Amino acid sequence: MSTAVTLLSLGGTIFMTEDAAGGARPDDGAGERLLATTGGEVELTALPLANTSSSDVRPHHLRTVLEHARAAVDGGADGVVLTHGTDTLEETAFVLGRYWDREAPLVVTGAMRPASDLGADGPANLRDAVRTAAAPSARELGVLVVFDGHAHLADQVTKASSRSVSAFASTPSGPLAIVEQQDLRLLHRPLPRAALLPGAPPDRFPAVPLLTAGLDEDLSLLDHLPAEELRGLVVAGVGMGHVSPVAMPRLRRVLGAGVPVVVAARTAHGGTSTHHYSYPGSEVDLLAAGAVMSGLLPAPKARLLLQALLADGASADSIRGAFAAFAS
Structure with a gap:
């Protein structure tokens, strides 16, 4: 019995070629050449959806992908x-993972080098992604990212390099599996998936600012963002999720207006805490004021989760519960 995989495309470097000046540009013929590299291992059906840079991918694109x-699976x-382009690939995978409700895997991949490059990584990544989509061990794992011979969980993967062909890493557990010809070689067993959201993303998410804490940063921009106009706020805090004490009155004002505030850790590893520090502006102070800690979710993903929850009309308790699934 043959194995069937559907290939959807939103474009990206994997479908680009390099011009004489060294710049990458879309190449509509690159898709057919890439398909030939999969080696006929499975019955492959290709469906281009768009050819756009990943910096311009919007929620309506992801609605179309899910549809x-x-x-295809049904x-x-x-x-x-x-x-998909690699710049926001981790974010697209994360959003799709909030809604993907089928046992079959949905695998996201791309390339760091254009299709015309002598060291193009797109063909191998596409082959491995197709193998993963057909792999028995990939079922019920949700959305996966495949890059440089490894499969990553969408909730943990991040783009760790702007140049390397081994561009993606996973925190805190490392890649989920090595991609082999017939199946995945699992390196660890994943935790149960976080609760899904119904349906699909809206055409646009609610606007949620992402502010970054740091030396001499008091979040004074909030003075120019009236709380009544905010749907939500994400702060990338220092350390385990801390802000300057001077920022706390501003955050309390926002929280007092009923605006959900999520605090992530600015650091690459470790996530936020709930109990290590209790000085003004610490995680204990923020929690007491009503903020939500994002746990292991980095700030960009925390923002997307909050936007998706707000679009679904989630209550304050539901928002808190959703982030609790990522507690560190």
């Missing part, structure tokens, strides 16, 4: 692959 991916596909 076609669900239809129609008999064993899995789905999505090609």
Whole structure:
């Protein structure tokens, strides 16, 4: 019995070629050449959805991806692959993971080098993504990111390098698996998936600012963002999720107006705490004021989760519970 995989595409470097001046540009013919590199291991159906830079991917693109991916699986596909630019690939994978409600895997991949480059990584990444989409061990794992021979969980993966072909890493557990020809070689067993949201993202998410704490940063921008106009706020805090004591009155004003505030850790590893420090501006002070700590979720993903929850009309308790699934 043959294995069937549907390939969806939003474009990205994987479908670009380099011009004489050294700049990368979209190449509509790159898709056909890439398909030939999968080696005929599975029955592959390709469906281009868009050809856009990942910095311009919007929630409506992801609605379309989910619509076609669900239809493909319901129609008999064993899995789905999505090609995507790498700049926001981790964010797209994370958002799709909030809604992907099928047992079949949805695998996101891309490339760091254009298709015309002598060291192009797109062909190998696409081959490995197709293998992962067909892999028995990938079922029920949700959305995966495949890059440089490894499979990563969407909730943990992050782009760790702006140049290396080994651009993606996972925190805190490392990659989930090594991609082999017939199946995945799992390196660890993942925790149960976080609760899903119903349906699909809206065409646009509610606007949620992301502010970064740091030396001599008192979040004074909040003085120019009236609380009544904010739907939510994410702060990338220093250390385990801390802000300057001078910022606390501003955050209390926002929280007092009923605006959910999520605090993430600015550091790459470790996440936020709930109990280590109790000085003004610490995680204990922020929690007492009503803020939510993002746990292991980095600030960009925390922002997307809050936006998705707000779009779904989540209550304050539901928001707190959703982030509790990522507690560190």
